[in-house]
Amino acid sequence: MARKIRTTFPCIVASIVFCASIYHHYLRRTITSDHIPPSPITTTTTSFFAQSPLSSPPPVVISTTSVLLHDWEVLVIVSPQLAGDYSGYSCLFDTDEASAATFTGVLPFPDRFLFNCVLPVRARRRLPFRQPSLLKSPEIRPQRDSSPPLLLRWSYLVYDSLTTEDDVVLFVKGVNTRQGINRDPKELMCVFGDYVKTAVKTSMQEVFRCQRPKLTAQADLVKVSLEILAENRVVPSVAYYTPPRKLASKGGKFLLCASTMVYNVAKFLKEWVFYHSKIGVEKFLLYDNGSDDDLGKVVEELVQEGFDVTTYLWLWPKTQESGFSHAALYASNCCKWMMYIDVDEFLYSPSWKNSSRPSESMLSSLVSTNSLGLGQFEISCYEFGPSNQEVHPIMGVTQGYDCRLSHENRHKSIVLLEAIDDYLLNVIHHFNLSFGFKSKKLSTDYMVLNHYKYQAWPEFKAKFRRRVSAYVLDWTQKLNPNSNDRTPGLGFMPVEPEGWPQMFCELRDDRLKDLTWKWFGEKSSLGYDRMAWQRGYNR
Incomplete structure (x- = not known):
């Protein structure tokens, strides 16, 4: 009996040591950078x-x-x-x-x-x-x-602030964490520096509007944050209180601008800016989500060619809605109407079919003849598939993708900035409006957005890393599997499904392809076709 115990005990000890080493080795697999409880507040220097x-x-x-x-x-x-x-x-x-x-x-x-x-x-x-x-x-x-x-x-942070003439707007992640449920402003206080506090006026999504503080003149920068009163806790912050600032305007107010959030879109940007500027968009405001491609170089080239394009560094992941709220305030002094669409979306009207050339009045006539009380146009999307493309089409997305799903899906908006309510609430590219303003949904016979969503696999795969979806925080996590932001048949890993080039193709639609070729296509002296955005161009 004693011999049996003596032989069993070392085996037990060895098993415990082995299991502990395995646990330690694989511990990192049980922790992800996006799913760790927030740290308690500490000095951040x-x-x-x-x-x-x-x-x-x-x-x-x-x-x-x-x-x-x-x-x-x-x-x-x-x-x-x-x-x-x-x-x-x-x-x-x-x-x-x-x-x-x-x-x-x-x-x-x-x-x-x-x-x-x-x-x-x-x-x-x-x-x-x-x-x-x-x-x-x-x-x-x-x-x-x-x-x-x-x-x-990043999941629990005051990441930006914007001072207006009337208040201070904080952009905060991790306070209103459930869709449709927001903390009462009375539960919060804005904190400026170590001692000055002001009331929170509105609390919606990641946007909090505070009363401006009365600060004595001082040389040091003043950090601004948000206090959760019941928890006696101040949210960590990298934001500072600054004087009121607005987007620079060259002259008067533009009738129509466009704003979007971008990540590594350098190869798409010229086509998008060129096309929309020709049909009436006067200024482009890009919120850069940390691009590491040639975005800066492409923007500089566009500016040199006469296009009005501005970038704002907006590094924070999964913050598209708050970025749009920021744009609504930041650009309000130089833009009357703002179009919120993505760089893979192109506005188009079937009525333009017989137009021999584009005209800036194509969009300006829509918003300039606005009836009293109309604050937002809602435009439906047609989603295009890979259309047998295996790499990015060299002549652009409007020429490369011509097969789509038959039904329309969701809508994007052109909104009158002064009509947006004080909460700055927006969902899927459209805003809640103040009392007295209304939205109008345009029929697809009048205007539609071609959304080149499911592109050649190398382009679509890149979306897994920096998807800015509101309702799918991480495509690799099995959460919210029925969201429209997910791709049917794709699963939870960036692995190309069998038959991807032929997927999402129910209806051949080459209307915009033919129109853009008529407007911008040309035969080069070298004997091949190209589009205007593939060469140098003038505004």
Whole structure:
């Protein structure tokens, strides 16, 4: 009996050790960057070290704040004291691991430099997550007197603010978390700096409007946040209180502008801007969701050619609705009407079939003859499939995709900005209107949006990484499987379904394809066809 116990006990101990090691090894698989409870409020400043040889003076310390985004990306926000070469930096984490830090741009109002790095695998297993230090030479490790502050989470954050003439608007994630259910403004307070608080006037989705504070003149920047009174908790913030600001206007107010949120759309943008400018859109406001393609270069080329295109860096994932709310306020001084559509959507009227050339009056006549009390036009969408395309069509989406689903789906809007209600509530590209204004849905015989939604697989696959859908936060999670934002037959992984090039094709529709060729197509001297947006062009 004793011998049996002596032989059994080591086996039990060995089993426990083995299971513990397996658990530790796979722990990171049970944690995702988007599904971790918010960290308690802590100081959000860590150190930036501009490293130098050991014989040099101590490194300059610059304050930084870091936010954990999706896919284990860490956004490091640095004060604008940094100058010179932005390459060669690394993020050093409390596990003594480092990852490369890439300069990604400047966060506006006030300007702050942004770096992006990846949370190392071993650091993902250690909770709570802590903010990294930014190093020029990761081989030289700094001395730490204390633990770094906790890493902020993008899912619980005041990420932007906009001051108007009447109030301060905060954009906050993680406070109103359930669709259609919003906290009472009386449960909240706006906090400016450490002591000044004002009442919250409205609370809707991720938008909170506050009374402007009475602050004495001071040189320091004032951070603004939101307090949840019942929980005695202040939401972490990377936003600052700034003077009132508006989108710059060249002269008077434009009759019709367009605003959209974009991510890596450089190859599509020229066609979209060129086409819509020719039928009446005068200004384009793009909310850049962290593009890492040639978006900046393409926008600069468009501006040089005479198109009025402005970008606003809007890094935060899954914030399309609040971005549209921001645009409604930000552009209100220079745009009367705003068209909210995506870069893969093209407005079209069957009545234009016999027009030999486009005209800016095609859209301006719609909004300029607006009847009293009409504040929004709702336009239905036709969704196009891959149309046997396996790569992005070189002549553009209007020429490459010509087969669609037979039924219309959803609608997008052209809205009178002064008609939007104070809550700034919007869902799927259309807004709630103030009392006295009404919406009008246009028939598909009068006007429709061609939505080139299901494109060639390499283009469509990219949507998995940065989908800005309101109701499907993560396509790889088995949540809300019946949402219209999901793709029939696609599942939860970015794997090309069999027969993808022929999917979503019930009706051949080449009306806009033929029209854009008539308007913008040309035979080149080299013997091949091309569209006007494939070459240099004049406004």
